[in-house]
Amino acid sequence: MPLTAETWPIAAALLPFPATTRTGQSVQDADPDVWRATLQEVKDAGFRDVDLTDGYLRVGDLDDARLRDLQDTAQDVGIGTPAISLIRRSVIDARHGDDNLAYSHRALDAAAALGANTVSVGLHQALTEAQKEQLWFWTVEGYKDPDDADVRKTATARLRELGDHAASLGILLSLEMYEDTYLGTGDSAVQLVTDIDRPNVGLNPDIGNLVRLHRPIESWQELLVKTLPYANYWHVKNYLRDEHRATNSYFAAPAPLETGVISYREAVAVAIENGYQGAFCCEHYGGDGLSVSATNERFLRERLLPKTETYDLGTSRVTQPSREAHS
Template structure:
């Protein structure tokens, strides 16, 4: 397995620029890329929340790829922010954004385009607004047969275009949208029916929800053999009897509820040996310190534990 730093954790470094609006300069990027290389990551997973690649010219993108090459880092994947393709006012714009993302992935040499079919949050939200949103999260069963058919058709067109330049789509397990559980990820995968489309079993996305949901182990086992890209992070979760809802809190992969030693072992048994994007550190505090610890933990599992377990 190869490990990537998820640049979504760097979004706070764009302050005071609004999220999704800034393109870090080469000088801005250099210390982060050097740190990533020195800490043993194999590449980056590029999020548009950190770098607004939609505003970059092809020449700018080629220069960025050259900078990555200079640090001996791959861009393994592009991770555009939540892109609902049906039942949302921005559905058409999101489809155009994903098609442009295929072009960007091709220039940067990224093999994967992550697709999160979830409703976006506003760039700025109060705590009260965020709490209210948690009571109205969309779920897979909220979508009609016509919605599923339309989403599949749009993704078939995207996959066919991506195949021309050897780019694969990875449908992400993600709350607040049509792929909030593994059964829906596999349903859409079957409807799309393209060889260059797989799934991304981002377990924390499915686990952190405030309502009862599937066991994360069941979700991983269901999706493991269909995985082509894997986002990893963790949280703790407990039931609040006073509200009848579950409350989650971001946590390190070592301390969170998801047992990543078990998860890596299950993925290994399923034959997965691809890119893993570490998304830890997106909460308050120093994200680089958090992701460094989780990278070391995850790397030790891949390097040391699998050498024993995989015999």
């Protein structure tokens, strides 16, 4: 169906919602009424869609009956579930890579059962103890993918395996950019998705993950020019950033889309010029993350997306902008 500014899927991430309720109950094992309350809060904030971020609820670990409960609950609330994001589930984690790969396959099956057409995965791993002690975890360096051709080959093979499974279900697989992984620079991310070489596998150009680092970074403009031709899903968030390179001083803090260092007016224009047709997912860390995300949703829909043109996804749910012009 054709996309317009009014119908473009813009989902809320569930990052502001913890995996444990105020009473200490696990959301994973909770009654569907707990899920209903969260989804209703997202709907009341103005969102029509939600990204079932697995830091809140691991849909890949729900049995068939619980998946039906979740689907029924979302339908009752009247909120769509176009995407699922798997967080810190690297398939090349030295200790948990095999388990993460199996979990990712289960999450793809769950996405199909829920009617989601996109699953976002990444290579970032669990926060270190030092990161957990910080106000903002990104101010301390964490895990780094090794400069090892064999490990990178394993990452390519396992992500291709997930891509093939996703394609059999009519689902897009999106690779989230994240610092110090094989998806941590524009060139490395493009090389990885090119090596995987599957039409339903693209990039999630979450450059907010890179802009917030307290160190020198690639310019956000260069990152987007390199990666947007391969984008099929997009976590959008923004940060204030200040630099004083003479003293090696860097600062970053979360900000709404329209006030941070990334110009999303320019970024979305470049994306559409490159044929972007994926959903957006609004993320925000700190404070009232849902309200800031809702402000970001309105900013995208009212000011950035075209009001008259339409973008046809075609009959297939698996679509990808042409790469021939960018190879």
